[in-house]
Amino acid sequence: MGTISRRYNPVTALAYYAVDTASNDTYLAQIDGIGGYDAGLFVLLNPVTDNTGACTLxxxxxxxxxxxxxSGADPVNSYIDASGIASLAYDGSNFIIMTPDANP
Structure with missing residues (x-):
């Protein structure tokens, strides 16, 4: 019988939580421990305002x-809802909004 090799990689954070400190369409956040944007970065963003179209973080x-x-499109008006939490995953180029909406 062969042996099974296991690697243990401790996870420091599955997702980072941040409260937006800006206005609509230009979301800003301060998160301890993030020094760069790496593919797979997962952020739970509490936005201050709804978006009104294309937006950034x-x-x-x-x-x-x-x-x-x-689907890779810019979000339509109010796709990001200030009364909720936006789940975002960085794909190496953009943050993908992981919470689907009725108006994608």
């Missing part, structure tokens, strides 16, 4: 990154 002043729907 800038974490820790690292530069604004576009937010896109699951």
């Amino acid at each position: 800038n974490i820790n002043g690292l530069g604004a990154q576009s937010l896109k729907t699951l």
Whole structure:
């Protein structure tokens, strides 16, 4: 019988939580422990306002990154709802809004 090799990689955070500190369509957040945008970064964003169309997220002043729907489109008005939490996953180029909506 062969042996099974296991690698253990401790996870420091599955998702980061942030409260937006800006206005609609230009979301800003400060999150301890993020020094760059890496593919797979998962953020739960509590937005202050609904979006009114194409929008961006800038974490820790690292530069604004576009937010896109699951289909890769710019979100329509109020796709990001200020009364909820937006689940975002960075794909290496954009933040993908993981919470589908009735108006994708």
